[in-house]
Amino acid sequence: MRKVGKLAVLGLTALGLALAGPQDNSLVIGASQEPRVLAGDFLSVISNQSIKAEIENYLFVPFITLNLDGQNTAVLATEVPTTQNGRVRFADIGQGRRRLEIDITIRPDARWSDGRPITTEDVQFYFEVGKAKGMPVLDPDYWERVNLRVRDARNFTVIFEPAYATDLIGNPIGYAPKHIMGAAWEQVKRQTAGLDPTRDAARLAEIYRKFFTDFSTPAYLNQGKMVYSGPFVLRRWVPGSTVEMVRNPQFPITPPGGADKYVQRVVYRFIQNTSSLQVAIMGGSIDALSRVGLTFDQARAPQLVQRARGNFDIWFVPGAIWEHIDVNQFANVPRVRELGLNDKRTRQALLHAINREGFVRTVFQGLQPVSHTWIAPVNPLHNPNVRKYEFDLKKAEALLAEMGWRKGPDGILQRTVDGRTVRFEIEWVTTAGNVVRERFQQFVAEDFRKIGIAVRINNAPSAVVFADDFIQRASEGRWTGMFMFAWISNLKENGDLFSCRFRPTRENNYQGQNVGGWCNEEYDRLRDQAVVEFDFAKRKALFDRMQEIWAEEVAALPLYFRADPLIVRKGLVNYVSAAYSGGFNYPNWEPWTIGWTQRGAEKRWDQAKYALTIR
Missing domain, CATH: 3.40.190.10 (Periplasmic binding protein-like II)
Structure with a gap:
């Protein structure tokens, strides 16, 4: 009562x-x-949480945004740059590549909340911080290609070389309050002056993380x-x-x-x-x-x-919200080698053992589409004709048997690796408190158990698992098995989520978002061609093949696209x-x-x- x-x-x-x-x-x-x-974490070095970005939409606005129809709309820029108004210029730089210049004028009434004008100094400051040596940015490809030319307090040009076909979608560059954070950044520059990104990555990361955290x-x-x-x-x-x-x-x-x-x-x-x-x-x-x-x-x-x-x-x-499971494929991590997670057969077996259609039908009444690639059906680059993995425990068992797994006395698979008997128990991380994700773990763990895979659930709040010192550290074994979460994709689809170059490691100061570490040379070669291809039909063909490779290799375990x-x-x-x-x-x-x-x-x-x- x-x-x-x-x-x-x-x-x-x-x-x-x-x-x-x-x-x-x-x-x-x-x-x-x-x-x-x-x-203060304007480069999302500390956290890349979705809720962070959502709240910050109230606090900061871009120069250019996308409206509900995916069309460029000016916010703090005086107008949207186009070739028609002369604010967009291309130049041929050879080998089928282009140089792109985008002119932006800041609104004359744009001000910070303390009344200070927002000027090109704030754009220059953002650019300088992002370009700093060893900065653990999420999109290193962008920072390698972008340059900035300031003309006066309100006018600047963003330069991309080589230009990508997606560079004119949305906002080309950000800005940050130099008058608030600039003095602290000058101190950071003095601290990092003699450091080498390849030798002193850990020290650089520590200094940069403190800078952003302080604000x-x-x-x-x-x-x-x-x-x-x-x-x-x-x-x-x-x-x-x-x-x-x-x-x-x-x-x-x-x-x-x-x-x-x-x-x-x-x-x-x-x-x-x-x-x-x-x-x-x-x-x-x-x-x-x-x-x-x-x-x-x-x-x-x-x-x-x-x-x-x-x-x-x-x-x-x-x-274009993609629910999926990243799998740690960094072969330097002992548990990855023991379980064979860096072998596509293991990942194929795991996917065959997940009843995605059954879960979507039961929980979502079939209204959320099962995914077979990372590109959403609403994106024109989506390829519906990739290899698909039906729920089939027999196929999963056969693939694991090929790799030497046999059931032990307790029904859990085991095999000999380097003279030791290894038990197939896999760590599974997701956001604690998300009822559907936790229900999905239980739903799948039962079928995993049937084929001899034990699951060790290791959930934590989003602020913990999406912190850069967790999600970005698979190469160091911070998480060793499966990590279930959602990526939010947009029209700027460049395939960088799965490029070899964007695997976060100590050597690159944890740059990039290929957190599972999958790497395929053909995929990367096709991606390098696709991003600079402005003919949509040709770019689509390249992305189609990339998705075929991705699906064959099971770069990650695709689940469904959320509504x-x-x-x-x-x-x-x-x-x-x-x-x-x-x-x-x-x-x-x-x-x-x-x-x-x-x-x-x-x-x-x-x-x-x-x-x-x-x-």
Whole structure:
């Protein structure tokens, strides 16, 4: 009886909170992850969490973004560069390659939240930090090709050599507050002056990580010292609970009717257990769901749908969000060699032993497509004709038998490696609290057990597993088996997720996002041709072959492409998303226009156009 009474009181309290949104022009968003850092980590050296990027959409805006239809839209740039307006120029540099120059002019009214103008000094500062020797950037390919020419305080040119066919999609370069972080960077330059990236990688990583961390923690941000360029500024971060943001009076873009008619305060509530987040929505204490929120089945649960009816709209937005399992293939890691994870037959066996169709049918009613490659069906480069691995335990057993595995007395496979008997027990990491991922682990572990594979689950919060000193350290055995998570792809598909050059190791100071370490020379050769190919048909043919190689080798274990639920209280407008909105499917890609119709906000976008029709 006590428990029932407590829930009733919580429900009433939450219902009271729910009325606050339109009344005080605020917005409360529920999220199942909390960022490890915010703001100062502008190169995502410390963390590459999706929730970090989503929240930062309120705090910082790009020069150019992608709208819901995937079209370039100017934000802090005066206009979108095109060949027609003379702001885009190509030059032939031989061997079928081009040089690309993109001219950008910063809006004259662009300002940091402290009133300081945003200038080319801030672009130059961003560029200098990204180009620093041994900087552990996520996209080293970009930093190898990009250059910058500054003409004056508001005009600059971004140069790509060689140019990629995707360089004109979205934002070509970022910026960061030099007047806040510049002095500390000068100290970093003095500290790193005599260091060699190949010899002193660990020391360089330590210095760089400290630089970004110092400007990114709750303790620093709560002092109000950081500046922001977006429509909101961070007011308070309560770790484990909330991030609160309020309107930035310096933001130059005025939504229709005036900024006062739109949301003035945004609060993120972090509820890492998705079942608890579901209860919070039903209780009414949340106005909208983060893109990092509920799972598909939870958003379709009858109890949620019934409680939400009349109060919320529930959408399912198909996107390029790829749920998959990376497999550690770094042969220098003893456990990788013992289990043969660097042998494609092992990965093929693992994939044959995963009933992806059954899971999608049971949990998602078949509404999320099983993936067979890393490129989403909504991307024009997608190849539907690659090798597919049906659920077949007999085929999995046969492949493992080829490699010398035999069941031991306890039913678990074993074989002899270097004179020792090795037991097939594989580590499996994912984000703790994500109900679907944890359910998937249990679902698959039962079938793995049938063929003699034991699973050791090693889950942790997203802030832990997506920290650079974990996810980027497979080459050092920080995780030794399988790591289940989602990559968010965009129209700038360059195939770099699986290039040999982008495997993060100590030698390259952990640059790149090929965290599992798969490497194939033919794939890389084709990729190098594809990225500089501007004829779409030819580029598509190259990517088709790349996907065929990828599928044959099982570079990673593909699971499914997500259609993410978006739950929005009725009356809230412009909190919308599409597959490539803002580049990465976030619902707050145009955050200055999010508002309540009850407060006079004007609806600019119709989510129905970009969502699945589900009966």
